[in-house]
Amino acid sequence: MQLPEMGDLPHMWTEDTPRGDPLLSFSFQEQTYGFFLFSLPMWVELLTFIVAEACLAALIGVLIYYSVVLHANTSTAYLVGFGVFLPFWIFAPQAAVHAMGISNKIFLFCICVISPTTSLFRITEAIFGFTPPHAKKSVGAYALYFGSPMLLICDPKTQKHVKASWSRIFWHLRRFVTYLFFAGMYQSLFALFPSFFPSFGGPTPDDWHSWEQIRNPWMWKDTILVAILFQVYLGAFGEGLIFFTTLVTQKQTIMLMENPMFESKSPSDFWGRRWNLLVHYCLKNGVYKPVRKMGGTALMAVLSSFLASGLFHEWILPTVFHDNAKLTFGTTSLFFVWQAVLISVEYSPLAKNDKSFLGFVSKLPLPVRTALVVISGAPLGHWFVDSYVHSEFFPQGQMVLMAILLTDKA
Template sequence: ATFDVPAIFGAIAQKTGIEVKGKYGILLPSIRFYREGMAALLITLLLGVVISTIIYYCVLSVKKRQPYSTNTAYIVSFGVIIPACFLLPYALVAMSNIQSTVTRQLICLPFVMYAFRCLEAFFGFSPPTATSSPLKFALYYTMPVESAYNKKDGSVEKATAQDIQRLFFVMVRTAIIMSICFSFLLFYGFEPFRSRNAVGDTLMLKDYLALVHLGNCFIAAIMFQLGLTFTGAYLACLRYALTGDKASDLMRNPVLEATSPSDFWGRRWNKVAHGFLKRGVFKPLRKYTSSFVASLGAFFASGLFHEYIVHLVFIYKREPRPIYTSSCPTEILEYKAQIGYNMAFFAWNGVLIVIEKLMRKHQIMKSIGSALPQSFITVLIIMTALPVGHWLSNPYIRGGHFYDVQQGFPMVVKIA
């Protein structure tokens, strides 16, 4: 079915310089999108069960029996499991020749988590309740969620009917918002403002603070947040269906509610990544060094695995693919992702965390923080990273990731 834009909305859009005349239709989600995604997720989960079994008997059990003899655990962890976790996705992509960036992500992201959860097990920082049996460890190891633990006894909480209703509401609400965003942003290549970065030019120093550039980076941040929020709610429902356990929220509205860099990255953004980085990198480093070094190490590790994702998803055996920019449809670029920018982005944010820890010690900073409105503080926090947000988002926008994601959601498209 097709429809025309109501005249009143057309008049409003015309005043803002947006042309909306024409016929529109609703593009339904692709069945192939979900079929490929579920197949990729199932394969990675099954392989994860195998890996978790090896870790349980060759790392966890060995360290329990011989806490001071770590040769076997060391060889298995660093000589077998961790290299396999980073190499297996390349083999799966090469064998299947999958071009969808979403499916490639579903292949590589679980293995990244598996590698860091292997580090957790080796250094002894896996949650105690997860290591009590092979089955519990397999469930913990393979599920890309952070379990909600009871603060009194450390046990995993069970999800209630209210929890499931809330998750379902979050999924539906987020899907609707994403469909609206895709319907509007697709035509503009997901960069509606014509900044130098959007048209493929090199940025000068002043361009980092240009409103058009900040606007595009903010939209990218919102799109990432929406995608992770939807994914987190879906995975939490999957965890409940399999075990009845409650999962922590993957995202807690970081872009609009964060009160500090550490609040943004530590308590609001991607709790799964935060969890395995904290237990697999931060805590082992903190045991022997300072919190500053441990924080920088965690962000360095985050930068490394994001560079790994960029290479596997957007570079490795990837067929040439034209993409549209904000000048669409008059210009088409063939984008080639570059290595290094994701690392720079997370290194910058690691420095911000260290600066925050240093400034937090001064009473004057506490007084200023308590006097300012929370919304103003959130804007200040976002502005510390927003100018360089394109270092993270460029591969995903230019590499066609959002084009692939939109295939899973209904959207309004112009057909004439």
């Protein structure tokens, strides 16, 4: 495969970028489709941006170590953390990608979301004194912690990182390639069976946020199908980052996804132990613990964490989807507040009563409980996936996946 000219980067990566000849072709419903491999040049360029940003984060981590970490819970930490470093990570990535002319949604998401998100919450955890002990041992340890796009595992007894064996590293490589295949094949179903799967692109319909759509079971179905696609996307990118991180550092990282859409036992299990565990740990140290430290109840801390999650997802909208025909703010935060309500109900006294409906649900078989967890989030779920569905995010993302694509009429 021929590498693109530097003058073409990163503007060439669109859903219309030629992918060369398919490995094989077949006819389906009077149309011809081809099976294509992922774009290696796009992965190389994407990884280059991620690594460069991670190195920048590590350098900034040195400054944060001396100005915030070593002065946690002081006026210096509050002033420098909230006044300098948080604004930098909020505004600088967006300004940088616009200056470089980057328009591909996947590039915008990876550059403006991965390191900036972890950095924001690692700064707040440092301000309030919740930086992990192993990361505070030295400036080098903190630079590695702050710059790593994935969370390195540390033995709580020895406060040392867990070494990654070569078998573990190649296990992640196999999972990465497997995710590229299954994510691509699943997304291909959206084009092969358009009557069942939702379509991508176009402006948000006027009734998208209406009460009718909230209670529309067909909208629930579409939301769940897109949520599964989102899971395999995060799984693919997560395994790719885990493989590269373990390869470079020779240290194990946490898993990013633990099959939340098909194995969750409850809303808290979904968000706390299965969905995007990197963000979960960031929110736990950067929001939940500080709220508890300031005297907030567990319920207040949970609500604050989900509200913070909603706000940074709102921040993603103008950063990644700035050219969407229609952006709606506030609904994403409401979706996450709804998730906090579900978790609050889960831990309410009513749920502990075996004779209540919630007590009955807790004894149901796991597949049934998982289905109920997913369905409980579906009524407002389309508010969360709005910008991803009504943009070229997934069509452009298909470039880095193995995919079945329409080639021409049969």
